[in-house]
Amino acid sequence: MEIFEEIKPLRTFLAGKRNQSLSIGLVPTMGALHQGHLCLIKASMADNDLTVASIYVNPTQFNNSSDLDNYPRTKGEDLKLLGQIGCDVLFIPSNEEMYTGPQNLKFDFGILDKILEGKFRPGHFSGVALVVSKLFNIVDPDRAYFGQKDYQQFKVIARLNDELKFFVDLRSVPIVREESGLAMSSRNQRLSKEARGNALLLVESLNFVKTEIKLEYLELADKHTLELMDQVVNPQDAILLIAAFVGEVRLIDNMMIAEE
Amino acid sequence: MEIFEEIKPLRTFLAGKRNQSLSIGLVPTMGALHQGHLCLIKASMADNDLTVASIYVNPTQFNNSSDLDNYPRTKGEDLKLLGQIGCDVLFIPSNEEMYTGPQNLKFDFGILDKILEGKFRPGHFSGVALVVSKLFNIVDPDRAYFGQKDYQQFKVIARLNDELKFFVDLRSVPIVREESGLAMSSRNQRLSKEARGNALLLVESLNFVKTEIKLEYLELADKHTLELMDQVVNPQDAILLIAAFVGEVRLIDNMMIAEE
Numbered sequence: 367m368e369i370f371e372e373i374k375p376l377r378t379f380l381a382g383k384r385n386q387s388l389s390i391g392l393v394p395t396m397g398a399l400h401q402g403h404l405c406l407i408k409a410s411m412a413d414n415d416l417t418v419a420s421i422y423v424n425p426t427q428f429n430n431s432s433d434l435d436n437y438p439r440t441k442g443e444d445l446k447l448l449g450q451i452g453c454d455v456l457f458i459p460s461n462e463e464m465y466t467g468p469q470n471l472k473f474d475f476g477i478l479d480k481i482l483e484g485k486f487r488p489g490h491f492s493g494v495a496l497v498v499s500k501l502f503n504i505v506d507p508d509r510a511y512f513g514q515k516d517y518q519q520f521k522v523i524a525r526l527n528d529e530l531k532f533f534v535d536l537r538s539v540p541i542v543r544e545e546s547g548l549a550m551s552s553r554n555q556r557l558s559k560e561a562r563g564n565a566l567l568l569v570e571s572l573n574f575v576k577t578e579i580k581l582e583y584l585e586l587a588d589k590h591t592l593e594l595m596d597q598v599v600n601p602q603d604a605i606l607l608i609a610a611f612v613g614e615v616r617l618i619d620n621m622m623i624a625e626e
Numbered sequence: 627m628e629i630f631e632e633i634k635p636l637r638t639f640l641a642g643k644r645n646q647s648l649s650i651g652l653v654p655t656m657g658a659l660h661q662g663h664l665c666l667i668k669a670s671m672a673d674n675d676l677t678v679a680s681i682y683v684n685p686t687q688f689n690n691s692s693d694l695d696n697y698p699r700t701k702g703e704d705l706k707l708l709g710q711i712g713c714d715v716l717f718i719p720s721n722e723e724m725y726t727g728p729q730n731l732k733f734d735f736g737i738l739d740k741i742l743e744g745k746f747r748p749g750h751f752s753g754v755a756l757v758v759s760k761l762f763n764i765v766d767p768d769r770a771y772f773g774q775k776d777y778q779q780f781k782v783i784a785r786l787n788d789e790l791k792f793f794v795d796l797r798s799v800p801i802v803r804e805e806s807g808l809a810m811s812s813r814n815q816r817l818s819k820e821a822r823g824n825a826l827l828l829v830e831s832l833n834f835v836k837t838e839i840k841l842e843y844l845e846l847a848d849k850h851t852l853e854l855m856d857q858v859v860n861p862q863d864a865i866l867l868i869a870a871f872v873g874e875v876r877l878i879d880n881m882m883i884a885e886e
Binding site (some may be wrong): 436518549551554556558581583584586589592597598604607608609613619621 | 642743745746763776783786811813814817818831832834839840842843844852868872875876877880
């Protein structure tokens with residue numbers, strides 16, 4: 367596997383390959399590779415003559431500096447996995463190589479980067495769009511591969527690709543799950559054994575809502591005014607409320623946050 | 627137990643009691659009584675000289691006629707339970723006794739009856755306020771008892787009591803749960819054995835969100851545009867998305883509604 371830490375030699379290398387009419391697939395990652403990433407790389411290897419994986423923990427897409435600090439980094443393990451699977455090229459740049467100054471351009475995708483992830487991670491998708499733009503321009507891939515777990519990210523990148531006319535063929539690859547059902551994520555490394563059990567609530571909630579239950583709401587509210595809240599400020603003032611159809615029967619329940 | 631089906635003889639009876647300076651507690655119900663109701667009646671019996679329970683499935687608070695038709699009715703069983711517990715008075719009126727015409731006054735509580743239950747059951751709280759106003763005026767209780775499960779209903783009735791100056795002492799009684807954790811509800815009678823297991827997701831979700839997981843969103847969206855949706859119109863177009871902190875680790879997941 368060819369490993370590049372700098373943009374220029376990578377571009378020279380890839381220009382040579384492109385001159386031989388070889389097709390290029392790009393798999394952008396933040397490292398801490400798991401089976402989900404390996405599926406992306408396998409998909410790229412099946413479609414393209416040459417696969418470039420990138421490992422770069424992009425600071426501009428973290429809206430929270432402790433989340434950036436705590437993001438898992440397992441470079442030795444990553445290099446081993448990429449070698450084993452037969453990835454052709456790894457691009458693993460430094461921050462200095464990717465960002466020349468502290469002032470970064472911002473993207474605004476309208477409602478698309480304000481809802482869901484965007485609502486809770488302001489600036490996240492602007493950072494994603496920025497780093498993906500850089501990678502598309504550096505690598506100039508024919509195809510690029512992204513995991514379906516980051517579904518909204520894919521929609522943002524598709525808009526970026528369309529509006530900026532990159533003409534990259536974007537591919538979304540299905541979620542890879544652990545045997546338990548937990549969606550694979552680099553962040554899973556940070557879960558304790560107990561937390562890993564609790565984390566199954568995500569897929570269980572999706573499964574239940576999908577198959578058995580029609581959730582109408584699950585809201586946190588001020589227990590005095592019933593004003594809806596995004597997070598608990600004072601536990602004494604907070605109540606959780608839920609309503610769902612179980613089959614044809616509509617049930618409600620609630621719980622005070624501070625009660626025993 | 628004294629049983630009244632008509633307003634006038636009930637009022638005459640209660641006026642006599644009030645002349646003896648007896649305090650009166652009211653427990654409005656829609657019948658299909660369970661332990662939750664019995665706790666309300668016990669609370670009233672502990673606080674008051676005389677307890678009046680009402681059983682009336684109030685049509686104006688059902689926004690959906692099949693929900694009204696399917697609401698459980700177990701009059702024989704209810705009378706037995708009320709007798710056993712020692713309830714003093716039962717008021718069990720007909721629709722004709724409670725409503726004289728098809729035109730009903732509507733209440734508007736601003737945001738309070740538009741969110742949570744109000745969002746999914748338009749008109750529900752107006753109907754609740756209407757029947758509670760009738761019952762307060764018919765019984766003129768010192769205190770009235772409501773279950774905490776219908777938390778928003780209690781807030782609506784408190785507003786009603788305050789704004790219309792009923793001066794009833796309103797009491798909210800904690801949720802009674804089955805051994806499994808399922809909140810007691812007359813509607814539970816309609817659950818199949820399998821659905822009863824699935825229904826535990828409500829309390830489990832509340833418990834998880836409260837203790838272990840900080841849910842950021844659980845949303846249904848159009849898979850093409852990511853427009854958020856309240857319900858599935860075409861399963862082929864729908865995706866469920868979830869994000870939550872499990873301890874300090876932020877996880878996301880998603881699932882297509884139509885996928886296998």
